[in-house]
Amino acid sequence: MQDFTGQKVVISGASRGIGKAISVAFLEKGATVIGIYGGNKEAADSFLAECSRFEGRLQLHQCDVSDPSQVENLFTLLEEQFDTIDVLVNNAGIRRDKLLALMDQESWQQVIDINLTGTFSMCRSALLLMLKQKYGRIINITSPVATLGFAGQTNYGASKAGQIGLTRSLCKETARKKITVNCVSPGFIDTELIADLTPEQVKEYKKNVPMRRFGKVEEVAAAVLFLASKDAAYITGAVLDVNGGL
Numbered sequence: 001m002q003d004f005t006g007q008k009v010v011i012s013g014a015s016r017g018i019g020k021a022i023s024v025a026f027l028e029k030g031a032t033v034i035g036i037y038g039g040n041k042e043a044a045d046s047f048l049a050e051c052s053r054f055e056g057r058l059q060l061h062q063c064d065v066s067d068p069s070q071v072e073n074l075f076t077l078l079e080e081q082f083d084t085i086d087v088l089v090n091n092a093g094i095r096r097d098k099l100l101a102l103m104d105q106e107s108w109q110q111v112i113d114i115n116l117t118g119t120f121s122m123c124r125s126a127l128l129l130m131l132k133q134k135y136g137r138i139i140n141i142t143s144p145v146a147t148l149g150f151a152g153q154t155n156y157g158a159s160k161a162g163q164i165g166l167t168r169s170l171c172k173e174t175a176r177k178k179i180t181v182n183c184v185s186p187g188f189i190d191t192e193l194i195a196d197l198t199p200e201q202v203k204e205y206k207k208n209v210p211m212r213r214f215g216k217v218e219e220v221a222a223a224v225l226f227l228a229s230k231d232a233a234y235i236t237g238a239v240l241d242v243n244g245g246l
Contacts, residue, residue, distance in 0.1 A: 002229045005030030008085040009228070010078070012036040012065055012122060013092035015047040017191035018141065021217035022089055022224050023047075027054045029225065031087070034078060035060045038092065038114075065092050065118030066110075075125035084133045087228045088126040090119045090163075091141045097152040108155045115159035119166060123181075127174065136179040137228040140167050141220075142239065144187050144246050164239060171237035180236035182227045187243025188214040210245035 009026045013019035014035025023033050037044045037060055044060045051058045063074045078085060093115045096107040119140055130136030145153050146160035164183055171181040188194060188205055194214075197205070206212055223242050226232055 002029050002225055002231070004087075004225075004228070007031045007087060008034065008078075008082050009087040009089065010034045010036065010085055010122075010126060011089040011091055012063075012118065013038070015040065015044045015060060018186065018189060018217050018220050019089075019091040020047060021221040022091060023058065024051070025218070025221035025225050026087075026228075027051060027057055032057045032082075033059075034085075036063045036065065036074070036092065038062070038064060065122055066113035068117075068121045071118075071121040071125050075129065079129055082129075084129045085126060086130075086135065087137045087139070088122060088130075089139045089141070089224060089228075090122050092118055093141065093159075095153070095156050097156065099152055100154045103155065111155040111159050112162075115156070116162040116166075119163050123166070123170060127179070130174075130179050131177060134177045134179075136174075136177075137232075138167075138170070138174075138179065138181040139224050139227050140164075140181070140183045141224075142167075142183045142185045144185055144241070144243050146185070148246070167239075168237045175236055178233070180227070180232065182232075182235060182237065183239040184220060184223045184227065185239050185241045185243065186215060186220045187241070187246040189217060189220060189242075190214045191217060208246065209243070213244065215242060215244060 009031045011023050014023045015037040026033050063070050096111050140163045142163045143160040145157040167181050167183050220242050223240050
């Protein structure tokens with residue numbers, strides 16, 4: 001049985017979609033969740049209201065993960081409050097899809113800054129706290145695009161491939177400290193991140209998924225909880241696919 005009672009879990013992109021499902025899953029298993037959101041205060045406030053039943057074990061902080069100084073300031077506050085943290089889930093991510101020949105510098109840089117640089121900054125600050133107790137779990141939410149590639153997603157694919165490279169290098173730096181670093185790679189999951197797909201695109205993409213459906217956020221959360229658990233102590237540097245066989 002997974003029990004996270006007493007553990008402190010930091011989750012970026014926590015108030016919507018996959019991040020929200022991950023947050024709720026940890027709360028239901030007894031954890032204290034420190035959720036990070038980028039700018040949608042309305043969604044954050046709504047999520048807090050929904051989670052009143054968890055007796056104050058959820059707190060939300062606004063932080064632009066692409067800004068290293070904001071990340072450092074956030075973790076300074078967390079260190080004052082908790083001293084250490086146990087789990088970090090890097091879930092914050094955006095898409096700015098365009099064919100490379102038409103892609104402007106801003107569309108490239110925004111995706112890299114949030115998806116990849118944000119992961120780096122969050123890992124760096126979290127590690128300083130995890131090293132205090134010589135224990136921790138880091139889970140980076142990547143994507144099959146990292147290896148499969150999709151037209152129009154050179155920026156997104158590069159950022160997600162970078163997360164996998166970061167994970168596999170970082171795990172070798174932290175293994176002796178009992179800090180594992182892994183990825184969960186969701187395929188097409190029914191969230192607002194893919195809400196801009198046309199009905200024709202949805203139909204076509206489902207044809208490419210052997211299970212012929214999009215995944216549920218709860219299915220991704222279950223994979224994250226496993227990798228965050230003490231049962232996964234010998235798993236590090238891995239990429240766990242949650243993609244229906246894509």
